[in-house]
Amino acid sequence: MRGRLASQVMTLLAKDLRVEFRTREVLYTAGLFTLVLLTVFVFADLSHREVASLTGPGLLWIALAFIGVLVFGRTFQRERESRAIEALLMIPGLMDALFLSKLLVNLTLLLLLQLLLVPGLLLLFGLSPGDALGPLVLVLVVGTIGFCTLGTVLSAALATVHLREVLLPLVLYPLCIPLIVAGVKATSILIRPEEVSGDWTEWLGMMIAFDALFLVLGRWLFGEALDRADSSLDT
């Protein structure tokens, strides 16, 4: 049973990633958006030497939230356009695999985009994590897992709703407040250990709790969102 789930997840994940790496739709658009966003931050005078260490951590997570919405909005777009989701949902017992594979696709894309965002932001803002590079990566990965979980569930829920592009951030951001607070706090502590007091592991613990809660709730609600027994997936 477990072997089957893993192979289903791998098949779905490979399918989605193959399509993405062939078209590079999300990576190109979201990647360019990352650069545009960083440029806007610089011209908004947020990377000044005096303020950079104050604004940097916050802007990092704001940028992540913006890019996330761009990525999550595409989660079910291809399935919606080709109505392939109905075929997928006809396969019994696929819900776990579908949830995990969509989550992993979003996670992969968002982590890849962070490879551009994080060094770019640190460079432009003249910040350096120093010895804290490992913990910083850990905080970012844990935060991204929680963010992607909520993003995947909500994009599944809103897949057929009118004005979904606008509604997704409206719904997603308030729910992510604890994650953003924790992420910004932990990042500030790691980047400016002399100025910001606090224990970053405490915030990391909260993020792990957030991830665990929403992974469990998310799996349940993902199934509910895609239960198409009585409604069709209209565009």
Place this chain on the structure above:
Amino acid sequence: MKPLSRTSAFDPLPLLALVVSGMVVVMLGMIFFYAPIERSMGVVQKIFYIHVPSAIAGYIGFLICAAASIIYLLRRTPAADVVARAGAECGVLFCTAVLLSGPLWARKAWGVWWTGEPRLLLTLVLMLIFVAYLLVRSLGGRSELTSRICAMLAILGVANIPMVRWSVERWRGSHPQVMTGEGGGISSEMELVLTISFATIGLLFALLFWLRVRIGLAEEDVERFHREASARAYRIEDRSRGNS
């Protein structure tokens, strides 16, 4: 088909509405003329009698919404959906009162319109979540899917409360200690007024909630009768076409 909304000869709703209206007048009278003026904050402290009960009522609305949403997802009963919606609407209404009265009080008491006070932030975040909930409801149209999506949002929102609370409390390290009324010596007159305002706002909440549930059930009935009638019309049309 049995209608969801019931009508009987005796309807207690107008009576309750009358009682609540009278209580609101009494409550306002007591707040303005009976309650003593607080020594350090002055007359603005009287906002407290509306502010605190409204906050509790708003939270209760959200909790009702989340509980009804869980029931809806498990059982798919339309009535649970109606209750969830009523809870969210009343919650947002009372939270609006909190978020309007809070800054007014803060401006006079602490000298600023807005502070990073944890309870204020928690209320704001919850309010944003449930405003989005109502937005999805109205944009999604009346359908089973919309109800299900909204139920999900309510559950995610309320499940988030402990974590929002934890993070906003630690967000600024030390947060300003707020006058709650419980800690510092609250006079017996103040206590009496507070009790009355709790009862009044509580009943006002119950009245609005009940009214909203009744309207929701009636809407649900209209929708179902409409569907049923059009289905019957189609059948009749089909049959007559078959005969000819």
